[in-house]
Amino acid sequence: MIISLRKLTYEELKNQLSKEDKIVVWACNNCVKFCDKFGGRETMNNLAEKLKTDGYNVVRRELIGMSCVLDLVHLRAIEEATKKTFEEATVIIPLTCEDGYENLKYIFKDKKIIDVPKTIGLGILSTEWHTLRLSIPFEETGLKPPAEGMTLESAAKQLGIYAGPF
Amino acid sequence: MGAVTQARDIKEIEAQLTKADQIAIISCNTCVRFCGTGGVDKLDELAHRLRMDGFSVSDQILVTAACVRDYTERSRLSSGITKVIALTCDGGWTSIKQALPNVEVIKGNETLGIMIVSPSKGVVKLMKTFEAYNNRVGDEFRLLTGEPETERVINLEVEK
Structure with a gap:
């Protein structure tokens, strides 16, 4: 996704x-x-x-x-x-x-x-996490997710933007 | 919707297999089907080709979307599977690797970027790409076959 x-x-x-x-x-x-x-x-x-x-x-x-x-x-x-x-x-x-x-x-x-x-890449959904995690970022983001994926909160923080609802 | 994919050369895939491998192929029925790189027909096609080339394909598994890890976790592979081919995007490939950490998972497709799709025009358009495919931003493909369009179908400008 x-x-x-x-x-x-x-x-x-x-x-x-x-x-x-x-x-x-x-x-x-x-x-x-x-x-x-x-x-x-x-x-x-x-x-x-x-x-x-x-x-x-x-x-x-x-x-x-x-x-x-x-x-x-x-x-x-x-x-x-x-x-x-x-x-x-x-x-x-x-x-x-x-x-x-x-x-x-x-x-x-x-x-x-x-x-x-801001679309940052592809990720994986698991009901274990109840949300998506980033796994395949666009290179332009500079993000380096670990093998289990990166939380969107962490990705947003590193990019200086926001995750989740307004 | 999701990712735009193109099939890897069969010879590249076969180079990652041995004749002793017990092979499973997992594909999605969403994005890759729209791109002509997955779904039940492509799953059958790849399995048939590999068998004709002397490889042992034991399992063919179609899931709705392999990027939903709950599906890949429940894919119930036969015992003795040594290699899985992910006929998915890179998201699905990663999900299968997470779900099946003890089996080597091989990419069946390359992931170019993300798409918009128009069923009425029968076209998929590549909108934002991974770096290796930056020169292909805005490319369009026939829906369900992935055949490149020779003329622009959706007149939507995309920044290269």
Whole structure:
């Protein structure tokens, strides 16, 4: 599975939003759910609630199987159930990997897609750990995981970014 | 989705085996199947080729995703297996090594990077790569066969 971390703190995320924005919180329900709950339904709902509490206009929460499947992203732009909301939205917050982020930029060209994810390599999921561990990092990260894999918290710390939900 | 893979040359794989080995092949039914480098058909194909070349393939195991270690831990190999070929990405290969620490695990595929996929266009696109494949960022492949596309199908620019 793909391992993704979070580039922004919640405060940094808010700095990229305005109270006039119509915000979609968008989350995959696959790899990122297992990245210390960076994505998935619970994280998506919690972020949406947090933003609402802070006075932001969250117009939709969109849970998708995998945002790296371009067709699934495109369907949101054209299907009757979602088309209007996405036409009106101004900002999408992706709780996805970088592939999902790229697909969102491609499909929703007129929206501001917040640059949240940092994808750092491939990892292994075990119910023993209840999460993913990094095993095959992209060389650009400089990370050197041990044989049993690296926790995402440790990877994030070494990279100066964040693991898990906002 | 996951990783983009390409099959290793069969001769390279065979060079890591001996005729005395009892061989198991483990493959996934997700990413590698989309890339034409795994799944049940490729599992059968590789096992058949190895048997034709005189090797002893005892087990063929298809799991949903070998990067989920619970699957590889439960793969229940026959006794006496000496080598496992991971017809997976490097994540699956690592997972099999963790689950089966007493058996040599050989890569059946090379892992290029990560992908986006469009079933309607029938294409997989390489988005972010490991260093050895940096020159192939943006390459596209036919879904399910892995055949390189000669013309751009998804007009999504990827930074090289």
